[in-house]
Amino acid sequence: MTTRTAPAGGGTTPRPEWSDVRPxxxxxxxxxxxxxxGLRAVLEREDDLRVVGEAGSxxxxxxxxxxxxxxxxxxxxxxxxxxQTDGLEVCRKLCADHPGIGVLVLTTFAEDRLVVxxxxxxxxxxxxxxxxxxxxxxxxRAVSRGESAFDARSASxxxxxxxxxxxxxxxxxxxxxxxxxxxxxGLSNRAIGAELFISETTVKFHVGNLMRKLMVSRRAExxxxxxxxGLL
Numbered sequence: 001m002t003t004r005t006a007p008a009g010g011g012t013t014p015r016p017e018w019s020d021v022r023p024x025x026x027x028x029x030x031x032x033x034x035x036x037x038g039l040r041a042v043l044e045r046e047d048d049l050r051v052v053g054e055a056g057s058x059x060x061x062x063x064x065x066x067x068x069x070x071x072x073x074x075x076x077x078x079x080x081x082x083x084q085t086d087g088l089e090v091c092r093k094l095c096a097d098h099p100g101i102g103v104l105v106l107t108t109f110a111e112d113r114l115v116v117x118x119x120x121x122x123x124x125x126x127x128x129x130x131x132x133x134x135x136x137x138x139x140x141r142a143v144s145r146g147e148s149a150f151d152a153r154s155a156s157x158x159x160x161x162x163x164x165x166x167x168x169x170x171x172x173x174x175x176x177x178x179x180x181x182x183x184x185x186g187l188s189n190r191a192i193g194a195e196l197f198i199s200e201t202t203v204k205f206h207v208g209n210l211m212r213k214l215m216v217s218r219r220a221e222x223x224x225x226x227x228x229x230g231l232l
Contacts, residue, residue: 023050024144025070029061029090030106031079035129039074039106042133049140058090065094070101071144075123077107077114088114088121095122102143106136110153119224125149125186142186148220149186155223172231176210179203180231184223 026043028036028051036054043049053068055061057079065073073094077087091103104125105118115126124143127136131151139149172180175196182192189203196203211217214225 023048024072024140025050025052025068026140027051027053027055027061027064027068027070027073029055029064029073029079029087030076031056035076043137043140046137049137058086061090062093062097065098065101072102072104072140074106074140075103077105077109077118088117091118091121091123102146104139104143104149106131115150115154116224116227119220124218124220126154127151128153139186142188145188146219147186147188148183148218148223150184150223152185155184155186172210172213172226173206176206176213177231179206180210180222180226183207183219184226 026049028039030036030039033056036056040051040054043051052070053064055064061073061075061079075087075091075094079086079090087105087107091105094101094103102125103121103123104127105123106127106129107114108129110128118126124146125139125148127139127149128151131139135151139151142149178196179192182195187195189200189207193200193203207219207222210226211219211222214222216222216225
């Protein structure tokens with residue numbers, strides 16, 4: 001990977017040349033065209049992000065994903081001429097038809113139930129529309145890597161959906177709980193390691209253990225299962 005160098009006399013720090021990286025292909029699904037236009041304008045300022053399709057309804061969304069073959073779908077839960085949560089059905093269908101796709105819910109609704117149901121439908125992340133640009137881009141990149149991504153309110157909603165318990169022999173350690181809380185925020189293994197002052201290898205070890213104990217194979221599923229078991 002090459003880096004951009006600072007101009008002569010400048011003091012800026014070199015940063016990655018994102019054009020050397022495969023662009024993350026994105027489809028925008030929102031029933032407001034002005035919202036899609038704004039998102040496209042913001043996202044295409046990033047060298048590693050490319051919007052390859054837009055849709056304003058469930059039918060258009062399925063067609064746009066089939067045609068654009070995106071890595072990530074930014075999906076609103078309320079689509080044109082449909083019920084409040086018709087985006088959930090779109091999410092289920094897209095995840096079933098395209099197993100490798102990353103659905104990131106971007107909506108105005110911050111209800112606990114909708115956050116949980118979105119994860120159940122296959123979404124890798126959930127953020128509300130007043131999220132700042134930096135956090136949205138971070139979430140898109142995380143989801144494209146197969147990681148989970150929740151903004152602070154959505155992560156809290158997952159935590160509030162607690163129920164049940166867990167046998168003592170399968171309880172998570174304090175360190176595994178620390179890792180789990182950071183997973184709920186959508187942090188990568190490297191970022192979790194930096195936050196907890198442990199190595200990335202150690203983070204992977206803890207993630208593997210907690211996923212085994214929770215009997216899941218995906219990070220978003222781990223967050224959902226843990227909240228249901230009252231572990232957060």
